[in-house]
Amino acid sequence: MAQPFRIATAGRLGKADPVRFTFDGKSFEGLHGDTLASALLANGVHLVGRSFKYHRPRGMVSAGAEEPNALVGVHRDAARRAPNVRATVQEIHEGLNAVSQNRWPSLSFDVGALNDLASPFFSAGFYYKTFMWPKAAWERVYEPFIRRAAGLGEAPDRPDPDCYANRFAHCDVLVIGGGAAGLSAALAAANAGARVILADEQAETGGALRYETGAMIDGMPGWNWAQAVTADLAARDNVRLLTRTTGFGYYAQNMVGLVERLTDHLVSPATDQPRERLWQVRAKRVVLATGAIERHMVFPDNDRPGIMLASAARTYLNHFGVTVGRNVAIYTAGDSAWQAALDLKRSGVSIAAIVDCRPDPQGPHVEEARRLGIECLTGHAVTGTGGRLRVSSIKVRPVSGGAERTIACDALLTSSGWTPAVHLFSQSRGKLAFDAETQRFLPGNAVQELVSVGACAGNIDLGETVAEALKAGHEAAGGVARKLPKLAADSTERWSGGMLGAGEGAGAESTAKAFVDFQNDVTAKDIRQAVREGMRSIEHVKRFTTTGMATDQGKTSNMHGLAIAAEMLDRPIPEVGLTTFRAPYTPVTFGALVGHGKGRLFEPVRRTPMHDWAEAHGAVFEDVGQWKRAWYFPQAGEDMHAAVARECRTVRQSAGIFDATTLGKIEVVGPDAARFMELMYTNPWQKLGVGRCRYGVMLREDGFIYDDGVVGRLAEDRFHVTTTTGGAPRVLNHMEDYLQTEFPDLKVYLTSTSEQWAVIAVQGPKSRDIIAPLVEGIDLSDDAMPHMSVREGMICGVPTRLFRMSFTGERGFEINVPADYGRAVWEAVWAEGEKHGACAYGTETMHVLRAEKGFIIVGQETDGTVTPHDAGLSWAIGKKKTDFVGMRGLARPDLVAPGRKQLVGLRTRDPKTVLEEGAQIVADPDAPVPVPMLGHVTSSYWSENCGHSIALALVAGGHERMGETLYVPMPEGAITVEVTSTVFFDEKGARTNG
Amino acid sequence: MLLIHCPYCEEGRPELEFRHAGEAHIARPENMAELSDEDFERFFFIRSNPKGIVYERWRHIHGCARFFNAARDTVSDRFLTTYKAGEPKPDLDGEGK
Secondary structure (H helix, E strand, O other): OOOOOOOOOOOOOOOOEEEEEOOOOOOEEEEEEHHHHHHHHHHHOOEEOOOOOOOOOEEEOOOOOOOOOEEEEEOOOOOOEEEEEEEOOOEEOEEEEOOOOOOOOOOOOOOHHHHHHHHHHHOOOOOHOOOOOOOOHHHHHHHHHHHHHHHOOOOOOOOOOEEEEEEEEEEEEEEEOOOHHHHHHHHHHHHHOOOOOEEEEOOOOOOHHHHOOOOEEEEEEEHHHHHHHHHHHHHOEEEEEEOEEEEEEEEEEEEEEEEEEEEOOOOOOOHHHHOOEEEEEEEEEEEEOEEEEEEEEEOOOOOOOOEEEEEHHHHHHHHHOOOOOOEEEEEOOOOOHHHHHHHHHOOOOOEEEEEOOOOOOEEEEEEEEHHHOEEEEEOOEEEEEEEEEOOEEEEEEEOOOOOEEEEEEEEEEOOEEEOOOOOHHHHHOOOOEEOOOOOEHHHHOOOOEEEEEEEEEEEEOHEEEEEEHHHHHHHHHHHHHHOOOOOEEEEOOOOOOOOOOOOOOOOOOOOOOOOOOOOOOEEHHHHHHHHOOOOHHHHHHHHHHHOOOOOOOOOHHHHHHHHHHHHHHHHHHHHHOOOOOOOOOOOHHHHHHHOOOOOOHHHOOEEOOOOOHHHEEEEOEEEEEEEEEEEEEOOOOHHHHHHHHHHHHHHHHHEEEEEEOOOOEEEEEEOOOHHHHHHHHHHOOOOOOEEEEEEEEEEOOOEEEEEEEEEEEEEEOOOEEEEEOOOOHHHHHHHHHHHHHOOOOOOOOOEOOOOOOEEEEEEEHHHHHHHHHHHHOOOOOOOOOOOEEEEEEOOOOOEEEEOOOOOOOOOOOEEEEHHHHHHHHHHHHHHHHHHHOEEEEHHHHHHHHHHHHOOOOOOOOOOOOOOOOOOOOOOOOOOOOOOOOOOOHHHHHHOOOOOOOOEEEEOOOOOOOOOOOOEEOOOOOOOOOOOOOEEEEEEEEEEOOOOOEEEEEEOOOOOHHHOOOEEEEOOOEEEEEEEEEEOOOOOOOOOOOO | OOEEEOOOEEEEEEHHHHHEEEEEOOOOOOOHHHOOHHHHHHHHHHOOOOOEEEEEEOOOOOOOOOOEEEEEEOOEEEEEEEOOOOOOOOOOOEEEO
């Protein structure tokens, strides 16, 4: 018979369509609306996984998000293989393919279960004790062993093909949880006219009303009321209803993170449909209605498949119409579990016994159980269980002591009471208060605009819960002036009673495995051992035993672990502490957090107007920050070395054309512009003539080089400042900082013009001949426009700021034109260049040519600890200036002390050897370890123009070492170098002037 | 994500629009050239970094681009107030406790 454990008269799935799915390759049938857990249980399958450490057989414990055991892989296709999916949360759909985890070779026969026999070896803290020595064994033996043995599901090995969405939302009232409390609060808030968002983690709202059959609200059975209210709310314009949506994180100023699951329950989602959506909601008020989580009983061998929470069994029966067994036993310390026995009995399921460790529980549920003829063993405890892959019996004895008796069963429902779900409240930084009478941590003082209602606030009475939630929603909506709504609500059920910690048979002397934390295989004995070994704070107990550190974050187990530790320490629970609740409440996929920000959208890509031209001409690009820059332009048959050598030669023989657009550009304007420049740069600016340029050095206040660049004075009150490519934003920030906060009286405006100008550098002996036919209104002769000057005029019919400057040591120009004309002007220049045998060159050639001249690159020759003196730039400091940023810093004792690392040139003894950038420099490679390091190589290239390798380096006392022989130790042996000037080519600098 | 009130825009905007800029109310000395090493050390290196109320600079870099000052409690991560650059340090209750 299909689905033998489905009871036709029970549950709400009724005549739902059958759905076929597979688990570990075997085909099963469930019903539309089932979770994977309910569908497996309908087929009598309890065994779904192996535990983490001992590989013990495990089944479903819960029917919800708190599930510690029933983790499976869900494989939609080769790339979509989600690990560690809770079977109690995953809805089934036609063709769903689920597999068990952490077992080999099969679920029912697993070699790793040997760990269970070897369990003394794996007791609490075994990581810290067992794998200590020998040290070498870590890499080869221990770590591979641990990695293979530990862990749960397998991560997919292909990129995630799904897309994920991200939305920001604002509302007046955000309600987390759609049970009786959350719906009441949302209803009241919506009635008061507030903009409401209601989020519930399940496919349908209703919360505990899903199984609590005794509830009546507004004259309707609780579940029916919930669906009616939900339909009402969903139809309202001021309400956004989000199901399958978990509030996972509570952040500052009422920012709450929600994740909405959109497609995991669908047979074949549309390819453009996001799998999940991250909501970042900023709410004026938050109503937390997150309910409570039932705890299991802690007793020997309490982890066999078929042993589950009483509320879970009720959910399977009352909602899904599935019984978890034919002959079910109950073990409880609270009232609510009795109701499970009554529900099952009324559906025709045999109840083996109700075992309640309390001596004399009272109430209508007790009387009803007795009336139905159920064996009620009050004052008794379950002290053991039998069965290999499924529970088959329990051992029962009186709490006061006495003979043990074995009772056969095929399922055991346990409950030790309810833990309020205060996770989000705690994440909001609200303080929790321990209620000694009911042994619960409850929300105390809130520090954000929020209120907790219902079971998460400790309320166990439905009527009170609904009244409290209506009031909370009403007030959160600011509806104080209106009449407070009322709803009649009552339940025949009771949630009172309960216990914390280990039960009978799992006491201090017991060596039995009484599990506290199922997912991390932590027993009561482990927690006691942690205390015996000196752990005092629950934070230490947690880390030593790993209790509560699994993917379920100890939702069912933390309170038990805490109580056992407190008992061992003989201290009250609040003094032992409570571990911190951290986001996320339940696991969140990386996909949801990343959203669209991956691949091409991970980071913006910046391209210059000439990018496409470079691409069409075969450029190889390099990333410089967010920019794509042409690196070199290989011709047919050329590798990088050959291309760069040719480009270097060509620039110095005729000319080269280079895209310098990425340089940062800042327009400094105003009557006080020169005064401001004096303060920001080391150089003097007041006397710089209009139409002239100067190489500027910018320092931080501590005296170290921050940036550099050529500055042109266009008018008395206008400077065109260039910065390094990467430095543009921070230089502007630095300038703005001083202008706004230190020198606010200066009349200066700063404008970033980096994106406004395209820059074409034309460098080389033929540069003037190339641009001359294109330029209008500017006299390009050396007399009229010498090196380091700037002119405004026209080129190719568009306005230009034309700089005569050089980063190559050749006669050179940098043509600034409005960015939109960059490509057209570039092509015109290129056409002229070709007539003179010019080439296009990239950043690599730019680097080599400037290094041949000893020009530094900030960030390559400097690292934030280099002064202008160190870099050989003392000449750039205005000697008569009374202040500039960094002036006082430069006089600090360490900055004027001898022996500082200074910039020098290096020549290798073998001219063909090219040093490695970053390589260390020593005086004696044979010195005993630790060898004193003198400095390092900052730039190193093959120089085609010099015919030998060149390098720049920072070397201690370098300026005094000219001609010295030093060594660069490398794995193949030390390389001998000679300290030289930083200028390798055209030392007198005659070429720049023509 | 924090909401920060920009005193120039007169609006609370998300933290993403702002950049932190270090401790506030540290004026750059006007007589930099004559500053002793000790005074320079105090000006440039020494910061109070208290637990509790800090006065710090922020820049509304992706908004109006202005630098302004804020008083923030480092324990609760709450902004107590924000004010324009150049305005005096507000006298807040609980300071120095």
